[in-house]
Amino acid sequence: MGSRPRVAFLHHHHHHHLLAVAVVLLLLARGAEPIAAGGGAAGRHLTTEERWMDQRLDHFSPTDHRQFKQRYYEFADYHAGGGGGGGPVFLRICGESSCNGIPNDYLAVLAKKFGAAVVTPEHRYYGKSSPFESLTTENLRFLSSKQALFDLAAFRQHYQEILNARYNRSSEFDNPWFVFGVSYSGALSAWFRLKFPHLTCGSLASSGVVLAVYNFTDFDKQVGDSAGPECKAALQEVTRLVDEQLRLDSRSVKALFGAEKLKNDGDFLFFLADAAAIGFQYGSPDAVCSPLINAKKTGRSLVETYAQYVQDFFIRRWGTTVSSYDQEYLKNTTPDDTSSRLWWFQVCSEVAYFQVAPKNDSIRSTEINTGYHLDLCRNVFGEGVYPDVFMTNLYYGGTRIAASKIVFTNGSQDPWRHASKQKSSKYMPSYIIKCRNCGHGTDLRGCPQLPFRIEGDPSNCSSPAAVSTVRKQIASHISLWLSQCQEPTRAW
Numbered sequence: 001m002g003s004r005p006r007v008a009f010l011h012h013h014h015h016h017h018l019l020a021v022a023v024v025l026l027l028l029a030r031g032a033e034p035i036a037a038g039g040g041a042a043g044r045h046l047t048t049e050e051r052w053m054d055q056r057l058d059h060f061s062p063t064d065h066r067q068f069k070q071r072y073y074e075f076a077d078y079h080a081g082g083g084g085g086g087g088p089v090f091l092r093i094c095g096e097s098s099c100n101g102i103p104n105d106y107l108a109v110l111a112k113k114f115g116a117a118v119v120t121p122e123h124r125y126y127g128k129s130s131p132f133e134s135l136t137t138e139n140l141r142f143l144s145s146k147q148a149l150f151d152l153a154a155f156r157q158h159y160q161e162i163l164n165a166r167y168n169r170s171s172e173f174d175n176p177w178f179v180f181g182v183s184y185s186g187a188l189s190a191w192f193r194l195k196f197p198h199l200t201c202g203s204l205a206s207s208g209v210v211l212a213v214y215n216f217t218d219f220d221k222q223v224g225d226s227a228g229p230e231c232k233a234a235l236q237e238v239t240r241l242v243d244e245q246l247r248l249d250s251r252s253v254k255a256l257f258g259a260e261k262l263k264n265d266g267d268f269l270f271f272l273a274d275a276a277a278i279g280f281q282y283g284s285p286d287a288v289c290s291p292l293i294n295a296k297k298t299g300r301s302l303v304e305t306y307a308q309y310v311q312d313f314f315i316r317r318w319g320t321t322v323s324s325y326d327q328e329y330l331k332n333t334t335p336d337d338t339s340s341r342l343w344w345f346q347v348c349s350e351v352a353y354f355q356v357a358p359k360n361d362s363i364r365s366t367e368i369n370t371g372y373h374l375d376l377c378r379n380v381f382g383e384g385v386y387p388d389v390f391m392t393n394l395y396y397g398g399t400r401i402a403a404s405k406i407v408f409t410n411g412s413q414d415p416w417r418h419a420s421k422q423k424s425s426k427y428m429p430s431y432i433i434k435c436r437n438c439g440h441g442t443d444l445r446g447c448p449q450l451p452f453r454i455e456g457d458p459s460n461c462s463s464p465a466a467v468s469t470v471r472k473q474i475a476s477h478i479s480l481w482l483s484q485c486q487e488p489t490r491a492w
Contacts, residue, residue: 043454046075046108046118048101053158055124057131058142059150068131070151072121073102074159080115081175085167088116088176088482091156091200093192095185096343098127106444106456107180110475114482116178117163121155123148123185125342135333137381140345146395148188152179153196176482182206182441183416184346190421191396194403201485202405204474206441209419211398212351212389215370217358218418219277224363226280226413231289234296235276235363238306242272243365245303256307258315259322266372271325272306273355273364275314280413283437283448283461287313318450330380341380348377352387353419404428405481407474411438411449429477431470436462443470 055070080087090111092102099122102108111118122129125143132139156177164173179200181189186208193203224232245253246265254260254268262268279288288309295305314320323329324340335341347353354373357366377385399420404427410417412434424430437447438461446453447461458467 043104044452045101046077046104047073049073050128053121053155055129055151055154059147059154066131068124068129070121070124070129070155071099071127072119072155072159073099074117074119075102075111076117078112078115079117084169085117085163086173086175088114088178088201089159089163090114090116090118091152091177091179092118092120093152093179093181093185093188094120094122094126095181095183095188096123096126096346097339099123099129100127103452104454105452106446106471109455110478113475114478119155119159121152124151126339130338133334135335135338135341137345137385139333140342140349140381143342143345144350145188145191145346145392149192149195152188152192153199156196156199176201176485178478178482179203180206180444181208182444184209184351186420186441190401190403190406190408193406194396194401197403202407202477202481204407204409204443204478205420206409206443207411207414207416207420208408209351209353209416210396210401210421211419212353212387212392212396213419214352214354214387214389215356216353216419217356219353219355219415220273220358220362220364222413222415222418223277223280224361226285226415227276227289227363230293230296231285232363234289234292234302235306236361238292238302239272239363239365241303242269243367253303256304257310259325261322262326264327266367266375267325267327269365269367270372271322272310273368274325275310275320276363277355277415278314278318278320278450279309281415281439282318282450283411283413283439283442284313284450285413285437327376327379330376344376344380345385348373348381348385348387350387350392352389355415399423401428405477407431407477409433409443409470409474411435411440411442413437414439414442416440429473431473433466433470434463435466438462438466442467443474 051072051074052069053072054067057066057068058064079085092107099120102118102120124147160174163175164171177200179189179192186205187210189203190205190208190210193200227235242253250265254262259268259271262271276288279285291305291309292302295302330341330344354370356369357364374386406428408421408430410420410422410432412432421430433442439449441449444456446456446458458464461467
């Protein structure tokens with residue numbers, strides 16, 4: 001989402017024919033994916049049955065041996081291997097939100113095709129996998145992508161041992177593994193193959209944001225490109241009018257958007273910018289643009305028209321909570337919804353992706369600059385918390401990642417694509433899925449990307465063929481790389 005590449009999936013209870021009109025009432029963090037209690041309707045998840053493992057709190061300390069409970073899920077119904085359970089294991093990485101099960105999206109189709117078991121561990125600190133009750137800055141020091149990757153390696157070994165015991169096999173036996181992730185977890189998927197190539201046959205990095213960016217101006221530029229000239233001009237006019245009204249009577253303009261609790265004007269402007277971005281990011285461009293273009297033609301107030309979109313779609317249908325944009329709420333160390341504070345910590349300490357206004361022709365307010373983000377980091381987490389993106393990219397390589405057997409995919413309309421690897425290189429194919437509503441994680445999610453589509457149904461994509469073509473490519477890479485990795489390679 002604006003502030004965060006939202007990567008979990010919408011879990012909710014409504015019938016398919018109502019999806020278009022259903023009101024999704026979910027709690028959600030600034031940019032966090034909507035979260036629902038418990039499992040959704042039948043068919044929404046492959047499983048919601050929780051399992052647990054003991055995970056090490058600090059993988060990099062020789063003296064600290066503390067552990068915490070990490071939640072995970074397992075779905076083995078499709079697992080093949082002639083009774084011996086020797087078929088592949090698909091590790092689906094859960095990203096920056098509570099993980100409430102294994103979603104029944106296109107990965108389920110792939111698992112069936114390859115006879116794979118699917119396992120999903122929850123990211124440390126999120127959901128029920130938090131080592132601490134209180135999320136003080138001090139307690140968040142073990143929250144990083146580096147610790148999370150080590151968690152995945154430990155989890156992978158743990159589950160391999162479970163399988164070997166279950167099928168009465170020698171401890172030497174190793175199933176072929178393949179790793180999947182979308183967005184931030186797409187980056188983790190690529191980075192896992194980079195840092196632990198002996199533990200997976202390959203990776204899919206769907207909308208994988210592998211480049212830490214300090215001034216991420218391309219995000220706003222892409223929103224403009226995805227909107228098209230007419231809608232872009234209307235959105236820019238909204239920004240200009242809102243900036244003006246904030247100076248005259250900030251209370252009433254915030255009330256119009258149902259956001260009076262956002263005392264800080266920067267937080268309010270960021271919330272408005274995110275609301276537009278989400279429409280393009282998740283494959284609903286018409287929800288944003290049609291009313292605005294119409295209003296422009298009929299002379300209706302653009303600000304009121306946009307406010308209606310924000311209330312109806314961004315807040316009601318996509319389940320955004322306004323408080324998740326409020327720095328005062330983000331300061332809370334025991335919030336109801338932890339994922340906003342947690343993701344902002346990762347943003348502020350490691351990856352940035354600051355969605356700032358470009359110098360010229362921006363859609364978002366120019367108030368949303370680097371200063372706004374650095375102030376937020378300092379205000380919410382204290383002095384000295386800022387993202388050293390140079391070090392993050394030094395550690396992983398950014399778009400110059402030197403790995404192999406990773407598929408990168410991006411949706412043509414997704415503003416996040418500019419933090420991903422968009423050009424193919426040797427053993428690392430990259431695909432852009434081109435269509436009017438192809439956004440974040442389209443290969444696994446279909447269109448639109450929110451709300452949830454069973455099996456990642458692409459029939460509502462403006463070009464279903466664009467999606468299925470890339471899906472065929474993905475399947476052929478998985479097939480080849482699994483076959484190249486069948487021989488037992490473990491020597492320890």
